[in-house]
Amino acid sequence: MPLPMFKPPEEQPKRTANRIAHTVAIAAGKGGVGKSSITANLAMALQRAGYSVGVMDTDIYGPSIRQMLPEEQMPEQIGEMLVPAISKGIKVISMAYFRQPGEATAVRAPIANGMVTQFIKNVAWGNLDYLLIDFPPGTGDIQLTLTQQANLTGAIMVTTPQEVALMDVRKAANLFHQVNVPILGVIENMSYYQPTPSSERVYIFGKGGGKHLALEIGAPFLGSIPIDPEICQCSDNGKSLFLDQPVQPPAAQAFIDVAQQVVAHVTTLNRISKECLSSFNLIWKEMP
Amino acid sequence: MTTEPPVLIKSISQKDNHTFTIEWSDGICNDYRLNLLQKNCPCAKCFDVSTNQQRIGTPPVDEDVRAKRITNVGRYALRVEFTSGCSTGIYSYAMLRKLSNTQTQVKQQ
Numbered sequence: 001m002p003l004p005m006f007k008p009p010e011e012q013p014k015r016t017a018n019r020i021a022h023t024v025a026i027a028a029g030k031g032g033v034g035k036s037s038i039t040a041n042l043a044m045a046l047q048r049a050g051y052s053v054g055v056m057d058t059d060i061y062g063p064s065i066r067q068m069l070p071e072e073q074m075p076e077q078i079g080e081m082l083v084p085a086i087s088k089g090i091k092v093i094s095m096a097y098f099r100q101p102g103e104a105t106a107v108r109a110p111i112a113n114g115m116v117t118q119f120i121k122n123v124a125w126g127n128l129d130y131l132l133i134d135f136p137p138g139t140g141d142i143q144l145t146l147t148q149q150a151n152l153t154g155a156i157m158v159t160t161p162q163e164v165a166l167m168d169v170r171k172a173a174n175l176f177h178q179v180n181v182p183i184l185g186v187i188e189n190m191s192y193y194q195p196t197p198s199s200e201r202v203y204i205f206g207k208g209g210g211k212h213l214a215l216e217i218g219a220p221f222l223g224s225i226p227i228d229p230e231i232c233q234c235s236d237n238g239k240s241l242f243l244d245q246p247v248q249p250p251a252a253q254a255f256i257d258v259a260q261q262v263v264a265h266v267t268t269l270n271r272i273s274k275e276c277l278s279s280f281n282l283i284w285k286e287m288p
Numbered sequence: 289m290t291t292e293p294p295v296l297i298k299s300i301s302q303k304d305n306h307t308f309t310i311e312w313s314d315g316i317c318n319d320y321r322l323n324l325l326q327k328n329c330p331c332a333k334c335f336d337v338s339t340n341q342q343r344i345g346t347p348p349v350d351e352d353v354r355a356k357r358i359t360n361v362g363r364y365a366l367r368v369e370f371t372s373g374c375s376t377g378i379y380s381y382a383m384l385r386k387l388s389n390t391q392t393q394v395k396q397q
Contacts, residue, residue: 215378218361268296276296276313277360284355287305 018125020054022266024132024184025146025155029172031062031137033160034189037235038225039134040068042156043090044240045252045259051129054084056119057094058146059136060105060112066096070238081124088240093123109141116142120149130266137168139175147179154184154269156222156262161188161209173217182272184222184265186214187258191224197250201226220265223258226251295381297360305354310384318388323353326370328387329377349373 026039039055047053057065069087075097076083084091095105095115105112125131133150136142146152155176159169169186176183188210192201204227214221225231228251234241241252248256299311303319311317326349328342329335336343356369365380 215365215380218364218378220364271313272296276298277300279360280297280300280358280366281360282300282302282308282355282358284302284357287302 018123018128020125020128020131020151022130022153023150024130024262024266025135025150025152025176025181026132026158027135027143027155027172027176028158028165028169029137029139029175030159030165030168033158033165033169034225035137035158036064036134037068037231038156038158038187038189039132040065040235041231041241041252041255042259042262043069043130043132044088044242045255046130046132046263047089048242048256049259049263051263052127053089054091054125054128054131055093056123056131056133057092057096058116058119058133058142060095060107060115060142061136063094063096065092065094065134068235068238071097078124081122082118083124087238091125091128093119113141113145116145117149120146135172139171143172143175144179147176147181152181153266154182156184157186157213157217157219158189159186159210159213160190161203161205161207163206163209166209166213169213170217173213173219177217182269183217183219184262184269185220186210186217187222188224190227193227194250220261222261222265223254225254225258295385297366297381300358300366306352308355308358312381312385318384320384320388322355322368322370323349323351325368325379325387326353326373326377328383329374330379330383331374331377334374334377347373 026035026042028035036057036059043053043055055065055069057063069090069092071085071087071092073086075085075093082093084093085097099105133146135146157169157173159165173183190205191210192203194201210224211221230241230249231251241255242248243252296313297310298313301309303309306323307319307321309317309319334342334346350372353373354371356371358366358368361367361378365378367378369375
């Protein structure tokens with residue numbers, strides 16, 4: 001049974017203090033580029049690397065994280081607080097827990113916004129190294145609420161290589177610039193298809209779109225994720241792409257590489273705030 | 289996690305009419321002469337990605353070229369507004385570090 005969203009005030013206990021080291025938005029501005037699958041696999045890669053990870057699925061109208069990260073433990077509502085679900089050691093909250101499978105969330109924007117605000121303020125995450133927020137597509141009300149209230153460390157832009165996708169991702173990147181949320185980097189999803197490790201890579205949707213976007217918006221390029229049937233099968237079946245062995249399949253390795261880049265750039269961002277220039281404008285002067 | 293965080297700019301200042309200095313986050317300081325930077329302009333009009341070389345026929349760079357301003361592009365690169373010639377190039381920090389290494393090696397030879 002889905003959980004109710006509210007309980008009477010008399011049952012509400014005290015709020016639990018959350019200690020979240022880094023909150024990272026996974027955004028694109030566009031639907032269908034693979035934000036949720038990137039979020040789920042990045043979460044697993046980070047968790048495998050020893051970090052405590054949480055995932056907040058803020059796609060109220062089309063939540064898909066639950067399918068990819070099926071719960072071993074359902075979320076629990078204690079008073080006004082929600083204890084997140086647990087999947088593969090990752091804490092997860094999603095609208096999918098509050099609806100029957102196949103049931104549409106037919107609510108207007110202010111209600112949807114209120115639900116996201118509840119996810120931001122009323123989830124008992126506890127201690128987390130990384131909270132990944134899977135953004136819904138677009139640059140509207142929910143996205144603005146998240147950028148204003150979720151105390152974001154930075155944002156990761158997900159794109160596919162073709163220009164049609166890049167157009168929307170540029171707009172989403174611009175949103176983050178407008179609200180001064182640093183962009184951690186760009187991940188290019190569905191970059192290429194390689195039938196076997198020895199065969200040539202086929203760039204089905206074009207080559208270099210993600211790198212070009214990264215250069216254009218002045219953000220690091222975090223890596224490429226190939227088109228791989230394994231990713232699709234694992235996501236559909238809620239299974240992990242990662243093996244319990246040092247040598248990983250190519251798709252899993254791609255996520256491990258991206259996770260390393262994310263950690264490196266988050267570390268850098270932390271350093272920036274202390275000692276490096278996040279922006280500068282050097283006006284040239286005539287010198288004697 | 290073995291990946292080193294990328295190197296960033298700690299400070300940037302004008303050295304003389306043709307040169308600016310960057311102090312990188314790892315403590316290294318490099319001088320960049322504006323005409324050399326423009327000769328290595330990475331924009332699509334000046335640089336051919338397929339040959340990995342500057343395009344033949346790009347206008348000659350004025351040895352006396354100066355800057356109007358230098359601004360950051362995100363956390364990753366900078367853009368120089370030159371007084372003449374091409375100003376559309378985005379100079380990534382990685383490229384600037386590579387350029388300074390090349391210049392140092394040339395000096396050592």
